[in-house]
Amino acid sequence: xxxxxxxxxxxxxxxxxxxxxxxxxxxxxxxxxxxxxxxxxxxxxxxxxxxxxxxxxxxxxxxxxxxxxxxxxxxxxxxxxxxxxxxxxxxxxxxxxxxxxxxxxxxxxxxxx
Amino acid sequence: xxxxxxxxxxxxxxxxxxxxxxxxxxxxxxxxxxxxxxxxxxxxxxxxxxxxxxxxxxxxxxxxxxxxxxxxxxxxxxxxxxxxxxxxxxxxxxxxxxxxxxxxxxxxxxxxxxxxxxxxxxxxxxxxxxxxxxxxxxxxxxxxxxxxxxxxxxxxxxxxxxxxxxxxxxxxxxxxxxxxxxxxxxxxxxxxxxxxxxxxxxxxxxxxxxxxxxxxxxxxxxxxxxxxxxxxxxxxxxxx
Ligand SMILES: Nc1nc2c(ncn2[C@@H]2O[C@H](COP(=O)(O)OP(=O)(O)OP(=O)(O)O)[C@@H](O)[C@H]2O)c(=O)[nH]1
Ligand SMILES: [Mg+2]
Ligand SMILES: [Zn+2]
Numbered sequence: 645x646x647x648x649x650x651x652x653x654x655x656x657x658x659x660x661x662x663x664x665x666x667x668x669x670x671x672x673x674x675x676x677x678x679x680x681x682x683x684x685x686x687x688x689x690x691x692x693x694x695x696x697x698x699x700x701x702x703x704x705x706x707x708x709x710x711x712x713x714x715x716x717x718x719x720x721x722x723x724x725x726x727x728x729x730x731x732x733x734x735x736x737x738x739x740x741x742x743x744x745x746x747x748x749x750x751x752x753x754x755x756x757x
Numbered sequence: 758x759x760x761x762x763x764x765x766x767x768x769x770x771x772x773x774x775x776x777x778x779x780x781x782x783x784x785x786x787x788x789x790x791x792x793x794x795x796x797x798x799x800x801x802x803x804x805x806x807x808x809x810x811x812x813x814x815x816x817x818x819x820x821x822x823x824x825x826x827x828x829x830x831x832x833x834x835x836x837x838x839x840x841x842x843x844x845x846x847x848x849x850x851x852x853x854x855x856x857x858x859x860x861x862x863x864x865x866x867x868x869x870x871x872x873x874x875x876x877x878x879x880x881x882x883x884x885x886x887x888x889x890x891x892x893x894x895x896x897x898x899x900x901x902x903x904x905x906x907x908x909x910x911x912x913x914x915x916x917x918x919x920x921x922x923x924x925x926x927x928x929x930x931x932x933x934x935x936x937x938x939x940x941x942x943x944x945x946x947x948x949x950x951x952x953x954x955x956x957x958x959x960x961x962x963x964x965x966x967x968x969x970x971x972x973x974x975x976x977x978x979x980x981x982x983x984x985x986x987x988x989x990x991x992x993x994x995x996x997x
Contacts, residue, residue, distance in 0.1 A: 646876055646907035650793045657796070661789050671784055675793075682910060682936050729935040731969060739971055749793040755784045 647683055650749060651691035658754045659700045667756035670701040674753045678746035679713040680729055688749075713746035797911055800879035804914025807886070808897070813844075814996055815897040817913050819937060820921035821930075822903030825947040827855045828980035829921065829989075830898055831862040836990055838863055842895040846885045848877040848902045855900065865889060876907040879914055896993070905934040916996060917942040924948045924955055928962040935969040943974050943992060950979040 654675060662670050673692075677683055685708060692706045713726040719738035726746070733741045792798065808815050818826050827847075834843050843864040847855040848871060856868035867885040869877065882899060891897060899915060901908040909918075920941040922930050925948060931938040938944065944966050946959055963975045976992060978985030 646910055649874065649876075649878070650910075653793045653796055657789060657791050657793075661787055665785075665787055667785070667787075682906070729939070729969065731971065739968070751789045751791050751793065753786055753788045753790075755786050757784050 647687035648691035648694065650683065651688055651695040654749075654751050655692070655695040655699055655701050657751045658704075661754055662700050662756050665756065668700070669757045670699075670704045670754050671757050672705040672707055672755035673701065673751060674707045674709060674755075676709045676711050676748060676750050676752050678711045678748045680726070680743060680747040681749040683749050709752065711746045711748070714744045715741040716744045717741050794910065794912070797879050800883060801912035801914040804879055804883055804886070805916075806914075807883075808914060808916070811891060811895075812893040813891055813895050813897050815899060815913075815915045816996075817899045817901060817908070817915035817918045818921060819901045819905070819908045819918065819941070820903060820923075821905050821926060824903070824921045824923040824926065825980045826900045826903070826921055827858055829945065829947060829978070830864075830900065831858060832980050832983060832986065833898075833990070833993075834859065834862040834864045836986065837896070842892045844889045844891050844895055844897045846877075846882060846889070846897070846899045848881070848900055850874070850902060865891075871902055875902055875904050876911050877901050877913060878911050882913045905930070905937050909934075909937040909940045919943045919945060921945045921947055922962070924951050924957040924959070926957075928957045928959070929965060931962065931966040931969055938966050938969045938973065941970070941973060943976065945989065946975060946977040947980055949977050949984055950982045 654673060658670050658673050677685060689706055696702050696704055714723060715726050716723045717733035717736060717738060717740050719733060719740040720736040722733065722735040724734055731739050731741045820826050830845060837843055845859045845864050845866045847859065847866055847868045849855055850871050853868045856866040859866040867888050869881050869885055899913055918941045920937050946962060959977050966973050966975055976985060976988045978989055
């Protein structure tokens, strides 16, 4: 359940940003969840509710933007979408695939009032 | 009022337009673009820098509950007695049991109880190191909470992550928990004294570990008999 701690960090980041702008309330958090970020959506949503309590983000919406996993092969240079974590290139078979996207959990933007 | 979409107040350069004319004051969108672990990563950078200044070699030990982290540390500490100062940060949800075992083995320990928390974070390590006040040239082992998932995602500022798997857990663990094996530089395969009693193929385990992380080193050992400890101690001395 690292999702609770990650949700708290996301809310902290959001509150910092809102305070910088002198906003009094956060109405939404736009969160990018990579397919290989190792984060369960349901657990994140559950942790999010708890994390928002008694903060500027109380009652905020969680907008999840799902980012598909991508890889690029350092042997044949092919880029591909990945269904699961692997280092084997689906095109040339080399164990040379580098994850090039969809492995992050990040706060893209917030909506404030 | 913004001329592009009619919202209010003006957009700072990095703020996209909400496209929400009528009700300008209602909401504004602010870009953030920060990783969820940003604050932890920053503290981990400070830790890493402090470890470098103190010439402290720090290792983050992770495994499922009961794979033998503390047992491996106890034997390691006895081997290193009189050669190198050893410090241990023990992460467990509850109890001081592991810190007490470490102290009996002869090293200085600080116990962190995470309560419901399933992993250590860099800030906890920073505070624990302050309490340890280590001598230069020392070796710091951070025993993470028993868990093969969450600890892999939190940098503590360590020099290397070590994953420990015991032969009673099944040789396909690297395939089931790729993040952990991808993050680790070393994989210790523990409890080899039990190999005659279980269906565990160390060769297959190594192969699956390398399939998610071609750079990983694997060492088989037994904290009970001491078999394989030479290779582990050699790996340790090669680090610093
Ligand atoms: N046979 C055998 N038993 C071992 C070995 N290493 C550890 N054990 C036993 O495994 C059990 C758990 O060992 P610990 O060292 O407490 O494991 P741990 O990973 O520190 O456990 P947590 O901190 O609770 O996650 C104990 O009963 C140990 O005696 C080994 O090499 N061989
Ligand atoms: Mg232990
Ligand atoms: Zn390829």
